[in-house]
Amino acid sequence: MNAVTPIAVSEPMAEEAIITRALPQAATSWNAETWTVDATLATPGAGVTRYDARGEYSEFLSFENQSWPVQIPLLDSHRRDSIDARLGSVDTLRAVGGELHGRIRLSRHHPLSQRIAAEIADGHTLGVSIGYITREQRERTNPSTKRREMIATRLDVLEASLVTIPADRSAGLRSHSMTVIPAPVETPVSTPASPPANAAASTQERAEAANTIVDRAAVNGEIRSIARLSGLDQAWVDSQIDGNATADNARQAAFAAMSQRAAPAGQVRNTSISIGTDHSDPELRVRQVGEALYARHNPGHQLSEPARQFFGLSTLDIARESLRLRGMATTGLSAATIVERAMHATSDFPLILGDAVGRTLRESYRAxxxxxxxxxxxxxxxxxxxxxxxxxxxGPRLKQVVEGGEFEQGTxxxxxxxxxxxxxxxxxxxxxxxxxxxxxxxxxxxxxxxxxxxxxxxxxxxxxxxxxxxxxxxxxxxxxxxxxxxxxxxxxxxxxxxxxxxxxxxxxxxxxxxxxxxxxxxxxxxxxxxxxxxxxxxxxxxxxxxxxxxxxxxxxxxxxxxxxxxxxxxxxxxxxxxxxxxxxxxxxxxxxxxxxxxxxxxxxxxxxxxxxxxxxxxxxxxxxxxxxxxxx
The missing domain is CATH 3.90.1690.10 (phage-related protein like domain)
Structure with a gap:
């Protein structure tokens, strides 16, 4: 099955949907000299809920027989709109025991990277998420849950991000590949004066509040990304942020909003790919104008909304519009000439008349x-x-089988x-x-x-x-x-x-x-x-x-x-x-x-x-x- 999976929790890139998947990361393999840490980026057994045109399913990743890039960027919450969102890079991507491993290398020049380095050294848990495009996948049904599952068998990993809300809780930062080294002792540029002894508790509270603010900012950034991808307005973003929604809450709310709303201009939206109908399409226009023409002599017909704009047009108006859409001027032409040219110079005008006539014919046929x-x-x-x-x-009647007897063949x-x-x-x-x-x-x-x-x-x-x-x-x-x-x-x-x-x-x-x-x-x-x-x-x-x-x-x-x-x-x-x-x-x-x-x-x-x-x-x-x- 070859397809680009139309699901994502971040905005499109290069016109293809980048799917993201996050893992909780433990802080145990930090190397303070190189500012690197080994990580399990994804595991195959962690099923992530996705949605497509057929509804909900669980996505699993397979890392066998894949080719990996030499290096991918490390981003802040999948933000790809600014160089300031780049926190470093990830290299040494490889499949180990069915899992995807890589080495995270933090930038020494980014203020947020410096804070993250300190938090890793202190043992804080971080979420790591990969952004990827599915190139091939196969479908199966879970025999126990009867739930539809998709296994991505070939994918392009484009980036990794540090996030606050992981989707895959089956892996973490590697703890056995490197020695844990204490965090470097550095004096930040904005180090405040030493607080008095009796203010120790307040200092601790301010530190926790600062961390909460930064974490909330990351979630808000992901909510904005979900909104841009889903075509939701700023009012929706504000309602999610004001309600302190998590990224998972926002994803569910976005999916519900897309399911309930009527897509503009006849579009049908998935999470990242719009598969819609262009109302300038000649075939669609034929049906709409034909319906409007049919409604003129059948007042009981309930016009569809797209056809309503053409109601009241005469056959001459339709012929003139058909020529105009083909770039042909009709100024100064007689009605007979306009009709004749529309019949022979365009294909849609005869089809429009045929559609209107066909509706009448089929109605009387059914009646x-x-x-x-x-x-x-x-x-x-x-x-x-x-x-x-x-x-x-x-079927032949069943016959009694005596003890030790044989069943007779029926035909x-x-x-x-x-x-x-x-x-x-x-x-x-x-x-x-x-x-x-x-x-x-x-x-x-x-x-x-x-x-x-x-x-x-x-x-x-x-x-x-x-x-x-x-x-x-x-x-x-x-x-x-x-x-x-x-x-x-x-x-x-x-x-x-x-x-x-x-x-x-x-x-x-x-x-x-x-x-x-x-x-x-x-x-x-x-x-x-x-x-x-x-x-x-x-x-x-x-x-x-x-x-x-x-x-x-x-x-x-x-x-x-x-x-x-x-x-x-x-x-x-x-x-x-x-x-x-x-x-x-x-x-x-x-x-x-x-x-x-x-x-x-x-x-x-x-x-x-x-x-x-x-x-x-x-x-x-x-x-x-x-x-x-x-x-x-």
Whole structure:
């Protein structure tokens, strides 16, 4: 997995996120002559909480097979904005026992380095943090905690810093590599006069207060760095500092603030990398202007905020703006010339019109559902090759195993049905005259009709499939039609819809068996009729309060009515729920569900051409969930 890890607690450098990781450091290997101290800079076992677009995870470092720089700068709290923040350097970087070691060399010329040298000699604990960029990493899931973990397997260490709040508490300054030498006795430049004996306690308190002030300054510096990296303002910084927040508190608060706020200009921010959307992007602009144009003739549409700025523009305004964005002047040009140039000199103007038309077309397509389609199961196909649906029989019954006996081998039987997708479509044109006249109704009405036609095409395909073979349905893999006496799903004679005929239909479904003869206990869910039988079935299934118990309708409230206007005659059908039992199945090409719109400037036709296409196919993959009666 190759990626620059988008997490940091310091500001970006060289346009890449520098991740930081801190360790508590003991003060035991200080060399007062060379002002050096050996340190464990990082350990692999210390998991540090990070965040990415997928949420929280633990980061671990691997130091095997790495190449290390000869020397890296030692900074104050990852500050890279000033030379005054450089406290010295770190050299001799190496991997030892799975840990990253290095030698810290403090500058003798920096006042803060001088204070740090004295504190190390006195045995104070310091935090050391490395700043690095992850070049390669791999992901794993902790089997115990189920937490996501990322292991950095190749990284560039860019700097080390002395910090107050360590993230990794598994290592410290090395105590065994060098002899501990007492701190040098030096007289500071600003040494005050010796205090009186009775002021010893006050002197101690002032020293501790001074240390606290310096430590607080380091934390405040890190808070400011977090704010700059996270895009947070000075008010946020002030609130954290005034509340005496630690660096860890500030990181958590920054992450919460970024999660709750709406990023400006459509940007989505991670801790150190902004992955956003440029609203000048032509593809995005096409969608926004197309939505605004669509809203002009569909007042009920709720405009998105980015599209609101384009609401009210006429087609001529849109054409003029398309030319302007291409650096083409429109002053003095007639409306017809502007439209013509926009169609042929720019690519976005035809696409904008196509987007608006496509929205209308898809809306009308969705608003014209098929009664029969409700009884089918939707799926997708990867290509146009024949789609085979394999049926697996029910599992064989378990058999008793006597003491010392052997388990018998069970088998599954198989059967398969098939169908494939076909492409259906038409092209229509938006005339140049309609565009110049800003006549939205002329082409949106045509788009609405085409959407309805697309839905009707799918519905007719399903109906033709169902009523094929003189009403017996398509031929199945066993060579018999869908509805056949051998399938046990066809009434022996036609009859009106009644409690008695529905009871026979329900019994037929209940008695269906699987491939191995096992009962599968199918329940009816829908009754499908044409318009000639709609009132009859509604009367039958209406819930009434009968005067006699024998007049109670056992199917009231148990069957849903589906009506398809394309079905004619008296024939009616009963089907199981497609979510539980295989039966009718229809499919779209994977990734192109429903109507797909393509647009281009017309050449043979003076205007914009819009092509509507749907890749659709259907078939019955099992006969067991369906029953038919010829009716009367």
């Amino acid at each position: 014209a559902p098929s009664g029969l389609k409700l009884l089918g199961r939707k799926t997708t196909a990867r290509d146009f090759r024949t789609k085979h649906r394999l049926q697996i029989s029910e 599954f039987d198989e059967a398969k049905e098939s169908y494939k997708l076909s492409t259906w479509g038409r092209i229509f044109s938006i005339s140049r005259t309609a565009i110049v006249n800003d006549d939205l109704g002329a082409f949106t009405d045509l788009a609405r009709r085409l959407g309805q036609a697309a839905a009707a095409t799918e519905a007719q395909i399903l109906v033709d499939l169902l009523v094929s073979s003189s009403g017996n349905g398509p031929t199945m893999s066993d060579g018999k039609p869908l509805f056949h006496a051998d399938h046990g799903n066809k009434a022996t004679s036609g009859s009106a819809i009644s409690v008695g005929s529905l009871s026979i239909a329900r019994s037929a479904l209940r008695k269906q068996v699987g491939l191995t003869g096992e009962a599968i206990d199918i329940s009816p869910r829908y009754i499908l009729v044409g318009p000639d039988k709609e009132t009859e079935v509604e009367q039958l299934l209406t819930v009434l309060n009968p005067a006699k118990a024998e007049d109670t309708n056992p199917f009231a409230g148990k069957l849903a009515i589906a009506v398809d206007a394309r079905l004619t005659g008296n024939r009616w059908y009963v089907s199981a729920d497609p979510a539980t039992v295989d039966g009718l199945e229809y499919a779209y090409l994977e990734g192109e569900e429903g109507v797909v719109i393509e647009t281009k400037a017309g050449f043979e036709v003076d205007g914009v051409q819009v092509k509507a296409r749907v890749d659709f196919g259907a078939g019955f993959v099992d006969h067991r969930g369906w029953y038919t009666n010829a009716g009367a």
